[in-house]
Amino acid sequence: MxxxxxxxxxxxxxxxxxxxxxxxxxxxxxxxxxxxxxxxxxxxxxxxxxxxxxxxxxxxxxxxxxxxxxxxxxxxxxxxAGRGDVRLHDPAEGVAVVTGPRSLARLVGRKVREQEGVAKATVVARRKAVRVTAVSEFTEVGDLERRLADTARATIDDLPLVTTPRVSVTVRPTKRS
Known part of the structure; x- marks a missing residue:
């Protein structure tokens, strides 16, 4: 926008x-x-x-x-057209703390890519939602989608965010050669 x-x-x-x-x-x-x-x-x-x-x-x-x-x-x-900054809890009176959606996406993306079975992943973060799209290393997805959703939610829950964004995860199996 x-x-x-x-x-x-x-x-x-x-x-x-x-x-x-x-x-x-x-x-x-x-x-x-x-x-x-x-x-x-x-x-x-x-x-x-x-x-x-x-x-x-x-x-x-x-x-x-x-x-x-x-x-x-x-x-x-x-x-x-605002930046859509993600607000964090203020550490003291008169101090406002924000982070950008890109930083939030990088953090969640790093944690998701560390998971076993992830070939590649893209993360798009906004103030109200985080969307993870991953490709499995294998032709069978198994429980990878649930594990990635749990990882993304845990990463977001560890942050002192004022409002918790929704998390959606989509995992596709790798293409057969």
């Missing part, structure tokens, strides 16, 4: 920069006395077209609706 918000922010910034540059060029062009007309925008035809529109025109209402929806979406994306 964060890269998407960064992309949107950069795109909107560039659009506003371009609009400001055009406006500035137009103002400078009309402020210089020897020059006639406009630089980029034909102001007289634009003014004539805008004078024919009323506030109740479908084009104006559609433009307002599109602007409102885009604004609401940008606000929603902006609010959801």
């Amino acid at each position: 964060r890269p998407f918000v960064r992309f949107l922010t950069a795109l909107l910034g560039l659009l506003l920069l371009a609009a400001g540059a055009v406006l500035l060029a137009e103002l400078v062009w009309t402020a210089i006395p020897p020059l006639e007309g406009t630089f980029l925008l034909e102001r007289t035809s634009l003014e004539a077209e805008l004078r024919t529109l009323s506030w109740n025109a479908p084009v104006v209402r559609a433009g307002a609706a599109v602007t409102a929806v885009l604004g609401a979406l940008l606000l929603l994306f902006g609010l959801r």
